[in-house]
Amino acid sequence: MHAYYADHFILPLPSGHRFPMAKYGRLRERLAAEWPQVRLGQALPASDGELALAHTPGYIGAISQGTLDASAQREIGFPWSPAMCERARRSVGATIQACRAAMAGEGLAANLAGGTHxxxxxxxxxxxxxxxxxxxxxxxxxxxARHHRAGGPLRVAIIDLDVHQGNGTASIFATDDSVFTLSLHGAKNFPFRKEPSDLDVELPDGCGDAEYMEALERALDELERRFEPGLVIYLAGADPHEGDRLGRLKLSFDGLEARDRRVMDWAWQRRLPLAFAMAGGYGTDMEATVQAQVNTYRVALDYHARWAALARRAAPDAPAVVATWATAGTGPRWQNAAP
Structure with missing residues (x-):
């Protein structure tokens, strides 16, 4: 299973900054040591043209040239630096590469960072x-579209299970019927001004495994009723974990693993390629965050093996193919449900 990283670009953050930059390198170390079935590759940077598919030219230029004003840097939470720009480009590039690998027949691929929603x-x-x-x-x-001119557009489901609502993603695709945005998140957590996704499920503080899984099942049923995707992008945030400093939910390691397995099984049952990114994780103990993310990869390898077995059955005499690429209440509150 291919997984792409950009952790060698380290942001020069001030002492005491709460962003856990070290977790990305630690995740790669753990995967390399424990799961050799994960083929780790360095992410390539997204180009200006690729970024412009979702971002305005003025914003891309301000990041590239270092002309962001102080208030814009404060909203991001990072001081501008060349490393910030390069890491951001490569984090996007890693998800691009994972999507390409998944769609090329691998079925599942990953970004060791990403989920910048x-x-x-x-x-x-x-x-x-x-x-x-x-x-x-x-x-x-x-x-x-270049290879399937006769068909309709590729329809993409973005399943966002970071504990924070994917407000930026919801805003970008607000009027795009070819993309379905689904977000399960803490009702009282950041961002405090949320954007309407196609389906938002707001969870109360202290939500545990059983309540979360019930909400996820209902959300996936609603997604299936309203939308038929050809690709799934999954944000597998570790921050719903009970040990997260910013999460406010109470999922156990087993609960997070059940969540990951349910999403990946949902995609597998429909033979939908899936690319996943790690999204947030701010554990009081950084190793707990890394462990939650390692567990996600363990689940993913199971489903990747199913895709590989499917490919072997389809072409039993063909050699194995390795894809490489150059470039508030007491329960959940539902929003934007279909009439």
Missing amino acids: HAYAHKGSGFCVFNDAAVATRLMQAEH
């Missing part, structure tokens, strides 16, 4: 510079 078309926010899922979605749709 607070970035809008014209600005960044909440530790998110560019929106990797939005750029990758638009690029996959463009590439699909």
Whole structure:
């Protein structure tokens, strides 16, 4: 299973900054040591043209040239630096590469970072510079259209299970019927001004495993009733975990694993390629965050093996193919449900 990283670009953050930059390198170390079935590859940077599929030229230029004003940098949460720009481009590139690998027949592929769902078309926010899922979605749709001129557009479901609502993603696709945005998130958590997704499920503080899984089942049923995707992009945030500093939910490791398995099984049962990104995770103990993310990869490898077995049955005499790429209440509150 291919997974792409950009953790060698380290942001020069001030002492005491709450963003856990070290978790990305630690995740790669754990995967390399424990799961050799994960083929780790360095992410390539997204180009200006690719970024412009989801972001305004003025914003792309301000990030590239370092002309963001102080208030824009504060909203992102990072001081501008060349490393910030390069890491942001490569984080988007990693999701692009994962989507391409998944759609090329691998079935499942990953970005060791990504899930930057607070970035809008014209600005960044909440530790998110560019929106990797939005750029990758638009690029996959463009590439699909070049090879499938007779069919309709590639329809993409973005399943966002970070504990924070994907406001930037919801805003970018607000009027796009070819993309379905689904977000399960803490009702009282950041962002405090939320954008309407196609389906939002707001969870109360302290929500545990059983309540969460019930809400997820209902959300997936609603997604299936309203939308038929050809690609799934999954934000597998570790921040619903009970040990997260910013999460306010109470999912156990087992609960997070059940969540991941349910989403990946939903896609597998429909033979939908799935690319996933790690999104948020701010554990009081960073190793707990990393463990939650390692667990996601363990589940993903199971489903990747099913895709590989399917390919072998389809062409039993063919050699194995490795894809490489150059470029508030007491319960959940539902919003935007279909009439």
